[in-house]
Amino acid sequence: MLAMPGDGDRPTVADVPIRIDRMSEVPTYRQLADELRRLIASGQLKSGDRVPSIHELMAETGLAQNTIRSAVAVLRDEGLVVTAPGRGVFVR
Numbered sequence: 001m002l003a004m005p006g007d008g009d010r011p012t013v014a015d016v017p018i019r020i021d022r023m024s025e026v027p028t029y030r031q032l033a034d035e036l037r038r039l040i041a042s043g044q045l046k047s048g049d050r051v052p053s054i055h056e057l058m059a060e061t062g063l064a065q066n067t068i069r070s071a072v073a074v075l076r077d078e079g080l081v082v083t084a085p086g087r088g089v090f091v092r
Contacts, residue, residue: 013035013036013039013045013051013052013057013060016039016044018032018035018060018061019031019035020032020035020061020063028063028067029063029067029070029071030071030074032057032061032063032067032068032071033070033071033072033074033075036051036071036072036075036081037075037078037080040075040080040081040091045091046091047091047092048090048091049090050087050088050089050090051072051081051088051089051090051091053088053089054069054072072089076089079092
């Protein structure tokens with residue numbers, strides 16, 4: 001589990017903890033994609049909902065911008081999200 005520095009809270013999206021294991025052999029972008037996919041599948045992120053922005057996810061998870069972009073690209077390639085330039089990423 002990735003802990004946020006200073007406050008001891010877990011990173012969250014839609015008030016649900018995001019689990020990133022930096023010791024795992026699974027790349028962090030894949031772990032983030034899996035976590036976001038889990039939120040979509042469980043209905044915690046619904047069709048039409050905006051996925052937190054790259055900067056919001058960076059602040060929540062401590063992951064690098066390119067790592068988050070890669071995770072979003074995986075979900076976009078799977079047809080789970082759509083990118084609206086200038087507006088954000090939305091659940092399909």
